[in-house]
Amino acid sequence: MSPFLAAQVADDWPPAAWRDTHVLAAVSGGADSVAMLRALHFLKQQSGGRGQLMVAHFDHRLRGGASTADAEWVGRLADSLNLPFHLGEAAGQSLASEQQARDARYRWLTDTAHQVGTRYVATGHTADDQTETILHRLLRGSGLAGLAGIPSSRPLSEVCEVVRPLLSVSRAQVESFLGDLGQDFCTDATNEHADFTRNRLRNEVLPLLREQFGPSVDDAIRRAGEQASEAQAIVRSLAEDLALAAAEVTRVNRIELQPSPFHCQPPLIAREACKLAWRAAGWPEQAMGADEWRRLLALLSTPDAAAIQLPGGVDARWVGDRVELRRT
Amino acid sequence: MSPFLAAQVADDWPPAAWRDTHVLAAVSGGADSVAMLRALHFLKQQSGGRGQLMVAHFDHRLRGGASTADAEWVGRLADSLNLPFHLGEAAGQSLASEQQARDARYRWLTDTAHQVGTRYVATGHTADDQTETILHRLLRGSGLAGLAGIPSSRPLSEVCEVVRPLLSVSRAQVESFLGDLGQDFCTDATNEHADFTRNRLRNEVLPLLREQFGPSVDDAIRRAGEQASEAQAIVRSLAEDLALAAAEVTRVNRIELQPSPFHCQPPLIAREACKLAWRAAGWPEQAMGADEWRRLLALLSTPDAAAIQLPGGVDARWVGDRVELRRT
Numbered sequence A, B: 001m002s003p004f005l006a007a008q009v010a011d012d013w014p015p016a017a018w019r020d021t022h023v024l025a026a027v028s029g030g031a032d033s034v035a036m037l038r039a040l041h042f043l044k045q046q047s048g049g050r051g052q053l054m055v056a057h058f059d060h061r062l063r064g065g066a067s068t069a070d071a072e073w074v075g076r077l078a079d080s081l082n083l084p085f086h087l088g089e090a091a092g093q094s095l096a097s098e099q100q101a102r103d104a105r106y107r108w109l110t111d112t113a114h115q116v117g118t119r120y121v122a123t124g125h126t127a128d129d130q131t132e133t134i135l136h137r138l139l140r141g142s143g144l145a146g147l148a149g150i151p152s153s154r155p156l157s158e159v160c161e162v163v164r165p166l167l168s169v170s171r172a173q174v175e176s177f178l179g180d181l182g183q184d185f186c187t188d189a190t191n192e193h194a195d196f197t198r199n200r201l202r203n204e205v206l207p208l209l210r211e212q213f214g215p216s217v218d219d220a221i222r223r224a225g226e227q228a229s230e231a232q233a234i235v236r237s238l239a240e241d242l243a244l245a246a247a248e249v250t251r252v253n254r255i256e257l258q259p260s261p262f263h264c265q266p267p268l269i270a271r272e273a274c275k276l277a278w279r280a281a282g283w284p285e286q287a288m289g290a291d292e293w294r295r296l297l298a299l300l301s302t303p304d305a306a307a308i309q310l311p312g313g314v315d316a317r318w319v320g321d322r323v324e325l326r327r328t
Helices: A004-012 A031-047 A063-080 A098-116 A127-140 A143-147 A171-181 A196-213 A216-246 A267-280 A290-300 B004-012 B031-047 B063-080 B098-116 B127-140 B143-147 B171-181 B196-213 B216-246 B267-280 B290-300
Strands: A023-026 A053-059 A085-089 A120-122 A153-155 A161-163 A247-251 A254-257 A308-310 A314-319 A322-327 B023-026 B053-059 B085-089 B120-122 B153-155 B161-163 B247-251 B254-257 B308-310 B314-319 B322-327
Touching: A004 A031, A004 A171, A023 A031, A023 A098, A031 A053, A031 A171, A053 A063, A053 A098, A063 A085, A085 A098, A098 A120, A127 A143, A127 A196, A127 A216, A127 B196, A127 B216, A143 A216, A143 B216, A196 A216, A196 B127, A196 B196, A216 A247, A216 A267, A216 B127, A216 B143, A216 B216, A216 B267, A247 A267, A254 A267, A267 A290, A267 B216, A290 A308, A290 A314, B004 B031, B004 B171, B023 B031, B023 B098, B031 B053, B031 B171, B053 B063, B053 B098, B063 B085, B085 B098, B098 B120, B127 B143, B127 B196, B127 B216, B143 B216, B196 B216, B216 B247, B216 B267, B247 B267, B254 B267, B267 B290, B290 B308, B290 B314
Parallel strands: A023 A053, A023 A120, A053 A085, A120 A161, B023 B053, B023 B120, B053 B085, B120 B161
Antiparallel strands: A153 A161, A247 A254, A254 A322, A308 A314, A314 A322, B153 B161, B247 B254, B254 B322, B308 B314, B314 B322
């Protein structure tokens, strides 16, 4: 076996961090997740430890029974590796959209992780997925936060987190790894019902970009994503400080903002702090676009300016030396 | 005349800020710069003021005399608007690359601005140029700083700055503005010798993206650029604070870093602070990639780690409680 991909996975997610805890590998049966499972299995055999590696598969019950064949295939793979297998099914649920399917899958993975007591759920997202995600979010207008891309780990609950050990491994490396192993895989179900725009990005836009800018275009996009992620974390932490000093949810549907700490703050920090307060109040964010936040910041910087109306039935006005936001 | 575009220019660059000072409009003769000139001329006539609007054209002497015809055309346009006309020529210079041509043009614009005493040099970069620049830099790997795109103004010297009053105006608006005015323009010389990759980005990649994501893709890219620019300014300012506290060019070809202020700093800030010190020492930055900065930061965070060699003949080592960088 060519341990190259496994070595890279071990660099990104050292076995010492997970060998003594249970790990649930989410395996669709596609090349990426099968490669992840084989790499984790290899590392687990090498490193030992008290933890157990387990296989989880969620059958979305789509494609007229073909998805069930995938589920059986993954079950046989788990058997052949002597790993416990957990199967979830979308029975009775309506998984009309890609988002709903994804939500149902993560819900089931989290529940399963809790039941069997695993600390980590590992998914097979690759560097190619990362490139596509960053570019997709950039083009859809998610701004700096979106550019941060897929995080290498993220909490699913208080006791369990999802990790992406293949996030720096390319799809080409996955294929050559599986080829070396003589390891088969199913058609990737997730590719088939992924959204249309995303598929065109993968199959038309990225190949065109690689042709024009060379294969390093993938690295370039991911590097920008990493820097955006670092910058976003810094912005977030400064915004939290500002929100703590100057924004308070004083009662249900009321936020008080103290204008002076907002002065001299970069607009990006001021906006993020307002967003944090808005979120803390549980108000809907969707309708608050760049223009709406700008109007709120303009109000904050202009003592005794006239009251403004914001989306979601929020009224913002000066009351004494504060700005008060009320939702009706 | 349809004053819509002029009104947008007035929003972004209020005549009150420039009516009493001289302004040099850099006009290639292409649609963008001609539209800018007509809009500034309109606003100048409306707003009056003590300043003089002037036209500058730099003839790159390319395309077998065709560029000279453009220069004459721009001269006639300036005459018809009763504006002073300044003509520069690339005679004797070798303008092999796009970058050299650009440098020669800006050098001449700066010299001319000094000679005629203008505070501002205005260039016709549009929102489309901005979108292309951001995407181009992202794909070429310039990271977060590159994503910031073209600044709306930037100093050319201590007394003069370049401004881009059309940066939020699209090329489509430029064309409809010129159509309404019945104003002709030359083939844009700058488009012809722009680099190949950039042309393909404009003519192939962006049309494909607009087809897939709709015309809002341009806004999405520019919004990410604006946020990256704001985030970069925040990062820069924190990095300056850190460099001031912990990095010193103690003598020629020597930098001293004090490790403790670097602890607990986000890597992005730490790296930027090291870059500032590196630049202050006048050392070449080109060969310092992400990996090289990471090695330096790793050294800083590991007391008494072994010395490392960095590109440009720089040696970094612990000396007492400091890290010393020496260039030989």
